[in-house]
Amino acid sequence: MAxxxxxxxxxxxxxxxxxxxxxxxxxxxxxxHKIIGFQYMFTGMAMALIGGYFAYVFRMQLAFPGxxxxxxxxxxxxxxxxxxxxxxxxxxxxxxxxxxxAAMGNFLIPLMIGCDxxxxxxxxxxxxxxxxxxxxxxxxxxxxxxxGFGGAWTAYPPLSAKAEYNSTPFGAPLWxxxxxxxxxxxxxxxxxxxxxxxxxxxKGMKMYDIPMIxxxxxxxxxxxxxxxxxxxxGAVMLLFDQTLGTAFFDAAAGGDPVLWQHLxxxxxxxxVYVVLLPAFxxxxxxxxxxxRKKLFSYKLILYSTIGLGILSFFxxxxxxxxxxxxxxxxxxxxxxxxxxxxxxxIIMFAYIATLYGGSIRFTTAMLFGLAFTGEFLLGGVTGIWxxxxxxxxxxxxxxxxxxxFHYTFVPIAIIATFAAVYYWFPKMFGRKxxxxxxxxxxxxxxxxxxGIFIPLFILGAGGQHRRIYNYQHFPDLAGADMQDMRVFxxxxxxxxxxxxxxFIANFIISLKKGExxxxxxxxxxxxxxxxxxxxxxxxxxxTMPTVYRGPYEYSVEGREQDYWPxxxxxxxxxx
Amino acid sequence: MAGHNHPSYLKIYITLVILFIVxxxxxxxxxxxxxxxxxxxxxxxxxxxxxKAYLVCAYFMHLKFEKIYAPYILLACFSLLFVFFxxxxxxxxxxxxxxWVKPVSEEAAVEEAKAxxxxxxxxxxxxxxDQHDDSDGADHDDDHDSGDKEH
Numbered sequence: 001m002a003x004x005x006x007x008x009x010x011x012x013x014x015x016x017x018x019x020x021x022x023x024x025x026x027x028x029x030x031x032x033h034k035i036i037g038f039q040y041m042f043t044g045m046a047m048a049l050i051g052g053y054f055a056y057v058f059r060m061q062l063a064f065p066g067x068x069x070x071x072x073x074x075x076x077x078x079x080x081x082x083x084x085x086x087x088x089x090x091x092x093x094x095x096x097x098x099x100x101x102a103a104m105g106n107f108l109i110p111l112m113i114g115c116d117x118x119x120x121x122x123x124x125x126x127x128x129x130x131x132x133x134x135x136x137x138x139x140x141x142x143x144x145x146x147x148g149f150g151g152a153w154t155a156y157p158p159l160s161a162k163a164e165y166n167s168t169p170f171g172a173p174l175w176x177x178x179x180x181x182x183x184x185x186x187x188x189x190x191x192x193x194x195x196x197x198x199x200x201x202x203k204g205m206k207m208y209d210i211p212m213i214x215x216x217x218x219x220x221x222x223x224x225x226x227x228x229x230x231x232x233x234g235a236v237m238l239l240f241d242q243t244l245g246t247a248f249f250d251a252a253a254g255g256d257p258v259l260w261q262h263l264x265x266x267x268x269x270x271x272v273y274v275v276l277l278p279a280f281x282x283x284x285x286x287x288x289x290x291x292r293k294k295l296f297s298y299k300l301i302l303y304s305t306i307g308l309g310i311l312s313f314f315x316x317x318x319x320x321x322x323x324x325x326x327x328x329x330x331x332x333x334x335x336x337x338x339x340x341x342x343x344x345x346i347i348m349f350a351y352i353a354t355l356y357g358g359s360i361r362f363t364t365a366m367l368f369g370l371a372f373t374g375e376f377l378l379g380g381v382t383g384i385w386x387x388x389x390x391x392x393x394x395x396x397x398x399x400x401x402x403x404x405f406h407y408t409f410v411p412i413a414i415i416a417t418f419a420a421v422y423y424w425f426p427k428m429f430g431r432k433x434x435x436x437x438x439x440x441x442x443x444x445x446x447x448x449x450x451g452i453f454i455p456l457f458i459l460g461a462g463g464q465h466r467r468i469y470n471y472q473h474f475p476d477l478a479g480a481d482m483q484d485m486r487v488f489x490x491x492x493x494x495x496x497x498x499x500x501x502x503f504i505a506n507f508i509i510s511l512k513k514g515e516x517x518x519x520x521x522x523x524x525x526x527x528x529x530x531x532x533x534x535x536x537x538x539x540x541x542x543t544m545p546t547v548y549r550g551p552y553e554y555s556v557e558g559r560e561q562d563y564w565p566x567x568x569x570x571x572x573x574x575x
Numbered sequence: 576m577a578g579h580n581h582p583s584y585l586k587i588y589i590t591l592v593i594l595f596i597v598x599x600x601x602x603x604x605x606x607x608x609x610x611x612x613x614x615x616x617x618x619x620x621x622x623x624x625x626x627k628a629y630l631v632c633a634y635f636m637h638l639k640f641e642k643i644y645a646p647y648i649l650l651a652c653f654s655l656l657f658v659f660f661x662x663x664x665x666x667x668x669x670x671x672x673x674x675w676v677k678p679v680s681e682e683a684a685v686e687e688a689k690a691x692x693x694x695x696x697x698x699x700x701x702x703x704x705d706q707h708d709d710s711d712g713a714d715h716d717d718d719h720d721s722g723d724k725e726h
Contacts, residue, residue: 199642
């Protein structure tokens with residue numbers, strides 16, 4: 001298989017072919033894994049701007065209901081539903097997925113395992129093209145009559161199934177089509193990640209020498225492959241319900257709306273781990289590099305991750321405790337939900353143990369990595385309460401759930417992504433990002449982030465229900481103290497969004513004028529750091545690397561340098 | 576990869592066609608066998624379907640010649656199908672809801688409320704209808720039934 005794979009790479013898109021390429025063939029229709037990674041990353045970042053803008057608009061409505069919103073105008077209830085729905089959809093499917101899995105997986109996997117490209121470069125290109133198509137379909141859905149889909153990102157029927165309920169006759173089917181296309185794109189990408197890692201590793205790289213982030217992306221891809229089937233089936237059934245008049249989810253005609261919830265969450269919960277695992281991987285790499293310490297218990301982390309992946313298929317109904325599922329099933333799903341915190345906790349403890357006794361360098365990437373560990377811990381701990389069915393009956397569909405979810409997802413999709421960008425930017429573009437601006441951006445992101453969601457925890461525990469357009473219509477929720485917290489959260493959001501301009505400026509300035517990085521600016525061990533920055537087409541030039549040791553040999557006793565690249569020959573070892 | 580000797584795909588195809596004929600013919604002729612009709616239908620329709628699926632996966636999907644992890648991933652996906660069935664069985668197999676609606680406790684609550692002369696609804700006749708309205712779609716039919724029973 002490996003031989004075939006390499007042959008295909010070689011012949012498929014002519015790595016030997018180093019003649020000047022046009023802009024289109026080099027950056028748009030490229031089969032180079034790095035370019036495809038960038039395409040995913042920039043598309044994801046552009047979508048993040050849209051998702052962030054939507055959040056700004058509906059947060060403004062909640063803080064100052066009925067007022068005209070700068071850069072939007074007056075927000076109607078239908079548009080509010082559409083914005084909330086598409087904020088969730090975009091941030092999960094078009095930001096977290098492309099940036100964390102597709103961009104990082106594409107850019108890092110071939111570099112870290114020491115091969116010249118993905119084993120199926122054209123499938124890889126097709127993956128991005130379908131993803132781009134899905135993003136275009138989603139964006140088009142905002143401009144059709146009735147506006148973008150307004151049935152919440154979980155698309156529960158009957159609300160999502162009938163246009164007279166969600167009042168988005170065209171937005172709803174387009175949303176489903178976009179999500180389905182997006183899933184197809186990531187299946188293609190996932191096939192590449194798994195096959196490349198299993199078949200195209202550098203000479204000498206054994207299973208336990210694979211960097212943790214590569215393992216995490218591979219396991220995430222397997223989870224994704226195993227879990228999307230029900231969602232695609234459900235999406236097609238829902239599309240038929242919307243357009244052809246079938247009644248899979250229509251109780252009045254003998255269907256079952258709860259079935260959709262099962263189909264959705266059977267995918268939806270593993271999906272949480274699909275995006276979590278790459279984030280864990282990123283933070284693991286960064287923690288080791290900047291603590292100058294070996295990753296604490298590599299094998300335990302790996303096996304915990306596999307256990308986490310398996311368990312993630314047994315927890316989905318904890319989203320449905322109040323949807324009318326059998327109460328006996330809730331015992332089971334409460335138990336599995338509490339169990340799944342064990343492998344997550346093991347990984348978190350392993351990262352904290354990695355820090356212990358390390359020689360920590362507080363670079364911007366490391367700050368974001370540490371922030372991930374701390375903030376995700378808050379999200380995880382609040383999840384334990386929500387996983388208990390008794391507590392969930394009160395808290396379900398309140399802002400407590402929302403705040404919990406964002407305390408897990410913002411660390412994953414935003415904080416870990418920033419950590420990765422600050423860490424691998426020198427490898428991607430050959431220059432370092434400005435550290436001062438980076439730290440400014442870090443504190444400007446983390447403090448407002450907590451400012452947004454801590455008030456929402458309090459509001460949620462106080463009974464504030466989700467998906468409400470105007471709380472002034474609810475006497476119990478319209479009090480000045482609650483409204484003050486909403487205003488505080490909204491102002492925090494605006495501050496956080498404003499600080500992202502610092503990041504964008506830093507990104508653009510550093511592209512042009514950043515300090516030259518050289519091959520290995522962080523003195524890290526993994527294989528991507530032995531090649532040029534940015535790596536050339538084919539990654540490693542004439543000779544492909546050979547691997548002699550694991551990826552985390554930092555501060556090894558008896559060595560002059562505190563790092564030990566994976567490809568360095570053992571002869572250089574001091575006696 | 577190149578070292579493997581692939582079987583003749585034509586042979587596999589012909590086998591599949593023969594199995595297909597058997598799987599169509601089996602249920603057709605089964606009624607003639609009296610008490611054995613049911614097992615014959617099951618074996619010829621579903622048993623042969625499983626065999627055909629195996630042949631397609633093993634040869635046309637190349638799983639027989641892949642590294643061992645590839646069939647393992649497929650088997651893992653397949654086992655998750657059973658996880659999904661198990662998880663939804665309590666809902667899907669009792670869609671009329673008799674398994675989880677608690678008429679006894681509901682009736683007790685109504686009686687208790689009556690005893691406290693706490694007016695739940697405008698009149699007794701409205702009771703079933705109101706319950707119907709409160710319920711979400713899933714237990715629609717059942718609530719209606721239980722409401723009727725109370726009448």
